[in-house]
Amino acid sequence: MIIKVLAEGGDMKPGPALSQKIGPLGMNMGEIISRINESTKDMKGLKVPVEININPKTKEFDIQVFSPPVSELLKKEIGIEKGSGTQKKIQVANASIEQIISVAKTKFQNLLANDLKAAVKSVVGTCASLGILIENKFPEEIEREIEEGKYDKQISEEKIETSEEKKAELNEYFEQIKKEQDRIIQQEQAAKEAEEEKKEETKEEKAPEEEKK
Numbered sequence: 001m002i003i004k005v006l007a008e009g010g011d012m013k014p015g016p017a018l019s020q021k022i023g024p025l026g027m028n029m030g031e032i033i034s035r036i037n038e039s040t041k042d043m044k045g046l047k048v049p050v051e052i053n054i055n056p057k058t059k060e061f062d063i064q065v066f067s068p069p070v071s072e073l074l075k076k077e078i079g080i081e082k083g084s085g086t087q088k089k090i091q092v093a094n095a096s097i098e099q100i101i102s103v104a105k106t107k108f109q110n111l112l113a114n115d116l117k118a119a120v121k122s123v124v125g126t127c128a129s130l131g132i133l134i135e136n137k138f139p140e141e142i143e144r145e146i147e148e149g150k151y152d153k154q155i156s157e158e159k160i161e162t163s164e165e166k167k168a169e170l171n172e173y174f175e176q177i178k179k180e181q182d183r184i185i186q187q188e189q190a191a192k193e194a195e196e197e198k199k200e201e202t203k204e205e206k207a208p209e210e211e212k213k
Contacts, residue, residue, distance in 0.1 A: 001025075003052040005036075009043030009068075012036050025056055032061065039065050046072045067110045070126045073103045084131025090181055094133040094174035096167070097142070097151050100124060102160035117155050121146055136173045 003021050005012075012033050022029055032052060040048045049066040067073075071083065077099050084090045097120075104111075104119035113119040121143055128139035135142060145151065162170075 001054045001056055003054065005050050005052065006047050007036050007040055007050045009046040009048045010037050010041040011044065012040070022052075022054075025054060025059075027054065027059060027061070032063075035061075035063050039063050043068060045076055048072075067107055070103060070107050070111075070123055071130060073106055074123065074126060074130060074132065077103050078132065080132075083129070087129060087131040090131055090185075091133050091174075091177055092131045094136060094170045094177070095127065096162040096170060097135055097154055098159050098162045100127070100134060101155060101158060105158060105160065116158065117146065117152070120151070120155055133174065133177070136170065 003018075005018055014029055014033060018033075019029060022032060036050055036052075040050065046068040048068050051064040051066070053062040053064065055061070074095075075081065075083070078093045078095050080093050082092075084092045100120055100123050101116070104116060104123045107123070108116060108119045111119045111122050113122055124134060124139045124142050124146065127134055132139070
């Protein structure tokens with residue numbers, strides 16, 4: 001019997017999702033969680049896919065750990081907790097091409113990619129769904145540039161280190177983007193509040209007229 005869970009690397013805790021599956025089998029929950037945490041201790045801060053292969057008769061079990069999803073690897077690499085819920089409107093980070101290559105190298109064996117360049121493109125696609133800029137550009141533009149060969153040198157050399165100077169430039173650019181995003185959000189919020197106030201005023205004006213009727 002195989003049970004699949006998405007565990008917090010090195011820090012899984014008892015929960016209803018796991019207990020409902022394991023409880024009826026009479027297994028030792030603490031022992032299973034301990035084994036999972038030991039097996040994923042090097043992946044702290046990541047959501048890690050884990051399979052628990054259980055023999056219901058003997059109560060013996062094996063733990064198999066799989067590579068975290070690309071989205072989790074990206075969030076850890078870039079240092080963000082979550083992606084954007086509105087990717088077309090809100091961007092949450094600005095990554096370097098070297099960071100994308102680093103994630104692609106880590107995940108390469110698990111991706112349906114023939115080479116590292118294809119793996120990099122796959123990771124760029126995930127950046128689009130999370131709302132992550134790359135090299136000050138939207139992922140769609142980076143995909144075109146990869147196709148055109150702009151990053152062939154970095155990919156062939158498997159460059160995964162970003163210089164401190166480049167990180168500072170990327171962060172500075174993103175801060176400007178974030179300020180503009182915050183300004184637009186504030187404007188939209190103010191417009192929404194104004195609309196709500198207008199609706200309330202209209203209700204109050206109509207109330208006396210309704211009473212007269």
